[in-house]
Amino acid sequence: MFGRFKPLWGKKPQLKSSYDAVIIGGGLHGLATAYFLAKEHGMNNIAILEKRYIGFGGAGRNTAIVRANQRTQENVPLYKEALDLWPILTKELDYNLMFNNCGNLNLMHSEAAMNTARMNVCTAQFHGIKSHLLDAKQLKELEPAINISPDITYPIHGAMFHPPGGVVRHDAVVWGLAKGAARYGVHIHQQTEATAIHTKNGKITGVDTNRGRIHTPRVLVSAGGYSAGMINKMLGIRLPISVLTIQAMVTQPLKPVLNHVVSSGMYHAYANQTLKGEIATGAHMDPWPNYTTLTTAHYIKHQAEALSDFLPFLRGVKFMRTWAGLADMTPDMAPIIDGNDPIDGFYMNCGWGYFGFKSCTATGRYLAKFMAGGQCPDMLKPFTLRRYEKHRLMGETAALVSYSADN
Amino acid sequence: MNRLTKLPTLRIDPSENRSLQYKGQTYQGVAGDTVATALYANGVRVFARSLKYHRPRGLYSLDGECSNTCMQVDDIPNVRTENTLLKNGMQVKDQNVKGSAEFDWMGFMDKLDCLMPAGFYYRTMHKPASLWPIAMKQVRNAAGLGKIAPDFRMKGDYTEIYPRAAVCVIGGGAAGMTAALAAAESGLRVVLLDARPWLGGCFDYRVSAYDQEKALYQRARELAKAVEATPNIRVFKHTAVVGVYNNNLITAFQVGGESDSFNERYLEIRATSVVVATGCIERPLLFENNERPGIMQVGCAHRLARTYGLLPGNQAVFSIGHDLGLEAAADLFDLGLQIACVADIRADGQDPQLLLALTKRNIPFLRGWVACEAHGSRQVEKVTLSTIDGSAKRQFGCDLLVASAGLTPITGPLTLAQAKLKYDMHTGYFLPVDLPAKTHIAGRLTGLQHALAIEASGRLAGLNAAADCGFDTAKSAAEAGQQLNALPGPERGTRLVSAPVKGRKSFICFDEDTTLKNIKQAIEMGFDVPELIKRFTSAGTGPGQGGIPGHNLPLLVSEYQARTGAKPIPTTVRPPLVPTFIATYAGANHDMCKRTPLHDLQKKAGGVFRRMGVWRRARYFSEDFSCREEILNVRNNVGLLDASTLGKFRIHGPDALKALQRVYVSNMAKVAEGRVKYSAMCNDDGCVIDDGVVVKLAENDYYFTTSTGRAGETVEWIRFHTRYDGWDFHLVNLTDAMGVINISGPNACKVLAKVADTDLANEAFPFSSYREFTIRKKIPVRAMRLGFVGELSYELHADASYMPALWQIIEEAGQEFGIRNFGVEAQNVLRLEKCHIILGQESEQRTNLLDLGLGFLWHRNKPDAKTVGAVALRQTEKDPGRFRLVGFKMEDPQRPPRDGSIIVDQRIRGYVCTARKSFTLNESVGLALVDAELAALGTRLEIFEDECNGKRLDARIVPMPFYDPQGERMKM
Amino acid sequence: MALTISCPNCGKRNGYEFRYGGEDKGPRPAEEGLTPQSWCDYVHMNNCVAGIQKEWWCHKNGCGAWFTIFRNTLTNLEVEEPEAKL
Ligand SMILES: Cc1cc2nc3c(=O)[nH]c(=O)nc-3n(C[C@H](O)[C@H](O)[C@H](O)COP(=O)(O)OP(=O)(O)OC[C@H]3O[C@@H](n4cnc5c(N)ncnc54)[C@H](O)[C@@H]3O)c2cc1C
């Protein structure tokens, strides 16, 4: 009934001295881009370089929340496409990505917040995406665990309900995409670290790794939280990014009790129940750059305080494990996706902060098109790096940028 | 079951009964019992069923490393009953069973393991896609252990404390206690933590000789007494460390005893130096059915008898790899246990004294043998032993199998503190290779077994920790070091993980039902590092985390990869080291927010409060949330608003003006005495971050206000943007020190004139000016004539302590005019009619000063001031593709769109910031941000509301403001 | 992780009392001659160093001072000013 146990993403390939494209970072975006390059553009002489093992970065640490109820029309269509792709990819990759479209509930703690949420709801509905505002009573009916009593720090006025969102199994996406890419001949090199990028006359010529030099006309940096530092160090291109540590945690496993992804901006917290029964929860970041991926005493306590307020039944549940990953934050909470500017053959896809899981498949697909044809597809144009010098921040966060990385 | 009630090592009080309810019956235990030991005393052997295969599970360790004894207690799921103290009346239930733990209808799952190889979820159930939602539901129901109700509320008291310590010692065994005593000699503040409800560690239950006179347990109690008698050692018992963070921050929680006021309390300890003396746990032995009830670890069997007075079985087989196993066998034999055989995986190296003890008792002993299969369906009945290479086998009947591969140190606190671990071939332990700064280790953790050596290492660590705190302990530390060196060093350990078996039912992780076979499958599939195997097979991700598989998994993996010469790589340990209640982490959970000085008065007046940022403010003064009466009263008469939350600041000193020029877009040199200047601050993208008024009190001495939301950051902001300049100015935040009352409406002057000691005539105190005077000869106020709501209006700023009196005076004076309160929402509508913006409501990240039509505030000719935002404003001035703020009127005057609705044609072209039915104008009006192309007067806007089903609302862009365009009413 | 920061006025304190204020980029440039690129570089762009960086902090819940420190972003520990490379 099962195939025997063969290596999921093929035998360890030899590192060749040249490839048509080199992708730095065996995370979500790198794997997805490679998969679509090979599958849809016939480019299968490509290599993914991963310094540790695939999924080592954000890919293996995120809480896998997916949704398409963003704030601006530049973002929503991309996320919608990504949301629609999960079932399709499950089939295509023949790997169960375990999409649980349980719906997202975004708690609102004031009349003003309800109004702010309305803009997202309208934007979603305008794009044919299900999203609604609920008052506190409707919310309670939908998710009885939520505390709508007025005597908590931030009483709940209602919620934004987004039925098609939910959670996907993050590891499955990594392994499934790796499996798919390897099937089309992509070389996945683990334990292989990119150490330099070479250019000549404004064109990419190659990549150095700890295992030797690779010649290539195309390089994509999609190294998650490590991208900005790497791009600056290797190419001298500075990015408007702050690399922060974001944390998440799970409780001990429970029988089904929480049926949606519940999140609250005010409390800086979200929670959902995984298929395994754990309550996965997270959100907060310490607002200073660091690459430690260490958790903090401050945060787990904060999280407990927040959950005690809006999901009080959880007080009788135990935290079991916390972890952290990197979030490369831009000032406008939208990624930087760009290519051939200022170096021909150089592509970057980073700044995904704590929200780059949900979009990885669609982004990878458009980016593959970009890399194969050299022309930026319309879908990706708004994400150009040059928006910052034009003072055209994206508006994915309504909040104003101040001088520090506090978004 | 008969208790051994006379043992001197007991930690129970057999004379005091405690009872619990289980399966509709009352079970008796005694004081000091855990829930599980009480149940064990009553003959319960199957405590739970495993997650996936519903295999019966029993008591295996007593320290909660796995979920074997997790039960539901008092409606709380996943309680580790083996180390939860029994309290009278506890309601105990089985979990994750259909039927009971003893007879579980789901037990057949155990036969289906072939359908569930490693990672089977990923490879099945998605075909056909239509079935996945149903399959998912089943997965959800099958997964999860305990059950909790969505309306469950935790009872009891949870608190927090933040002790400071010079030296924090983790682990209250012999090494930890000695370390604490040594550190305390210098008079330092020492904190000693132990997870068990008593001090003593692994000496506590052992009757072997410590020296000529004392047994180990006696020595432990002697040390404990000395510790408790030392005033500068603070002992926290029943306190598990859960986190260690850099700079020696330690978090832990303490379980309250029967006489404590708290159920649990969270501890956060900042220590200068830390000693980790956490000792060891046992390393599980892998063989077929290695987790059948009746199989337990050495310490578990030994402590059941010695600590709880419960002989763990009748007829036992031992399969062990450490001298502690031999010691336990001899001691348990003396307490009445029959022992069929002791198999030791070691070929040699046993303590001859212990071997002699076995011989004396006629206990059969096998060297180089190991348990390879346990038989019996619900409980162990028989054991097959084999030689290590599997060449010979023998069977023994038994009802107890004491099984353990060896020891493994508790290094969790060290790895959390970023110590790097390396596999040590001699001890077979993962040991730290470089310790973090000011961290020391001692005791069994380091591989020591000899009692005196354990203590010597503790003393050395304690003295070194004192040295970290600035004490010169070099001499005594050198002595302690010499003493330690003279004693036996770390002992050789075992490396064997598994008996010679295929491993289909050999469990490496009990919580997740991960078998040896699963691990092999994962490796074959390309998951070749422990971290990935863990993810793919779930081993070590269950309620007990790495407690059971943590040490064995890396050993196994490196064994499989022997050809690559891979060294075992430890798996990651993550906090909390012990699963911890969210209630405990939350602790006291204070809700902190600010109240204005007028809070109580507003409350009495019927204010409906809302939290706004750090404040609570009165948003409405009636149940009519349209605020019609409040609004009309301001328009036609006079209203009173508590505006105390406004940010209020004084800036003074030689460079005060320069600082203002830097952050405000206007020319602040033009602020004239006695006048009020309205201006804005931008960020470096030109976005408006704040607006407010500035008055000049004297040369280089200004008083200014900011919006409520910015008050907390204003000082930082100004200092930040002048940080390189070395300017000399003082900035004082007066927000909480002063309150603000706003009196607005055509009758405002009349009201104020009754109480103000000044001339309020228009000529004496015109619009947009500033005066200082007193109210009723007593209360000094700073008064501004402003017009945010569009009427004749005064803003009175006064010391917070005067505010209630001031309010009452004005209210009283206004009575004859029918003065009444208005709240934040009424103010919102009033200012909307005047098109005065509220930042954050009519502005966002994409809008700058110019987009909002506030360009008139910008003074472009002060480049030397390097005004924040000016560069961006200049660079975007001619950009046609931006948003513009516009005012609109609805075609249907009765129907304002809801705030946040979007403006569309083929695409989204903007959105409604605020829109209301204006009672004053009998129109529905609003402010919107739209693409500049659409901003011309008269343009028709299509508004797309949520749930509009494609039906759009029509509006038209009209001039701003809507109300009193000439602004005559403010200047009245 | 448990950050501590040394304030020049108040000494070594819990990191949560402070607010991070960005990489040290030097004083505000003169407005004359700024291009959108050079301005953007000053305002938004970061080095994102994985290692030691000089950076600004404000003792927000303390004395209110802005000051610079050197911190290793790989460990989150404050460090001494590194010696200038020759
Ligand atoms: C705790 C947490 C929770 C999150 N929750 C969510 C969520 O709920 N929903 C959501 O949408 N997003 C979430 N995210 C964000 C999401 O995980 C990231 O945005 C996403 O992983 C980014 O994907 P990536 O492929 O760009 O980078 P990554 O997945 O981080 O992969 C980058 C890879 O590059 C490798 N690499 C780095 N340097 C080199 C080098 N020099 N050579 C070779 N390889 C290198 C790294 O080892 C890594 O494997 C969360 C993130 C975290 C940390």
Ligand SMILES: [Zn+2]
């Ligand atoms: Zn200070």
